[in-house]
Amino acid sequence: MLFPPQTIDGGPRPLAGGFSADAWSRIRFLDGPVCDGCGVPFDYDPGDRCAACLAKPRAFDAARAACLYDETSRDPILKLKHADRLDLAPMFARWLSRTARVLIEEADAIAPVPLHPWRLLRRRYNQAAEIARPLARLTGLPYLPDALIRRRATATQGGRSGSGRKRNVAGAFEVPPGRGAQVAGKRVLLVDDVLTTGATAESCARALKSAGALRVDVAVVARVKEIAGLAI
Numbered sequence: 001m002l003f004p005p006q007t008i009d010g011g012p013r014p015l016a017g018g019f020s021a022d023a024w025s026r027i028r029f030l031d032g033p034v035c036d037g038c039g040v041p042f043d044y045d046p047g048d049r050c051a052a053c054l055a056k057p058r059a060f061d062a063a064r065a066a067c068l069y070d071e072t073s074r075d076p077i078l079k080l081k082h083a084d085r086l087d088l089a090p091m092f093a094r095w096l097s098r099t100a101r102v103l104i105e106e107a108d109a110i111a112p113v114p115l116h117p118w119r120l121l122r123r124r125y126n127q128a129a130e131i132a133r134p135l136a137r138l139t140g141l142p143y144l145p146d147a148l149i150r151r152r153a154t155a156t157q158g159g160r161s162g163s164g165r166k167r168n169v170a171g172a173f174e175v176p177p178g179r180g181a182q183v184a185g186k187r188v189l190l191v192d193d194v195l196t197t198g199a200t201a202e203s204c205a206r207a208l209k210s211a212g213a214l215r216v217d218v219a220v221v222a223r224v225k226e227i228a229g230l231a232i
C-alpha cells in the first residue's frame with residue numbers, strides 16, 4: 001500500500017469516515033431536549049418550542065438536527081460539500097434516520113434543498129441530495145429529487161446576517177410546473193446539510209406549501225446554535 005490509512009483530523013486511528021474516535025467523540029449530538037419548531041437544543045426542558053419559535057412561527061412545521069454545527073462537525077460537513085467526500089453522506093443519512101425519527105414517521109416523501117443548476121454544474125453534486133437519497137432508501141419513503149428548483153442563483157449565504165440571509169433567498173425556490181402533484185396534499189421532509197438561520201429552509205417550505213404540501217418538516221445534519229459572529 002502506497003498510502004497507509006490516515007485520519008483526516010490527524011488523530012491516531014481512523015474509524016468511520018476517516019475520522020478518529022476522538023474526533024467523533026467531540027461531535028455534540030443533539031439527543032437531549034430540543035425545540036420542536038427549530039431543533040435548537042434546550043439547556044433544560046422548558047416546553048415544546050423556544051421563545052423565538054413562539055414569537056414568530058417558522059414557515060416549516062418542525063426541524064431536527066443530528067448535531068451542533070461547530071468546529072468539530074464543520075470538518076466532515078465541509079468535506080462532503082466541497083471535497084468530494086461523498087462516502088460521508090450515507091453516514092449522515094443514518095444520523096438523520098435516528099434524529100428525525102418522529103418527523104420521518106409523519107412524512108410521505110423526502111426532498112433535498114436544491115442547488116442552482118450553475119452551482120450544480122460546478123460542484124457536480126448536491127450535498128443535500130447525497131444525504132436525502134440514502135435517507136429515503138433507509139426509511140422506505142419516496143424520494144423527490146426535483147420537487148423543488150432554485151429559480152435564481154442566489155449568492156452564498158456565508159457571512160450574511162439573519163435578515164440578509166432572508167432577503168437573499170426570498171422567492172428563490174419553486175415547485176416546477178408539472179411537479180405540483182408530487183407534493184400536493186403530502187407531508188414533505190426537507191433535507192439539508194446545515195441549518196443556520198433557517199432562511200433557506202423557510203423559503204423552500206413556502207414554495208412547497210404554496211404548491212399544496214400539507215406539512216413541511218426539516219432534517220439537517222447540523223444546526224448552528226448561536227448565529228452571532230459565525231461565518232460559514
Ligand SMILES: [Zn+2]
Nearest residue numbers: 035038050053
Ligand atoms: Zn425554536
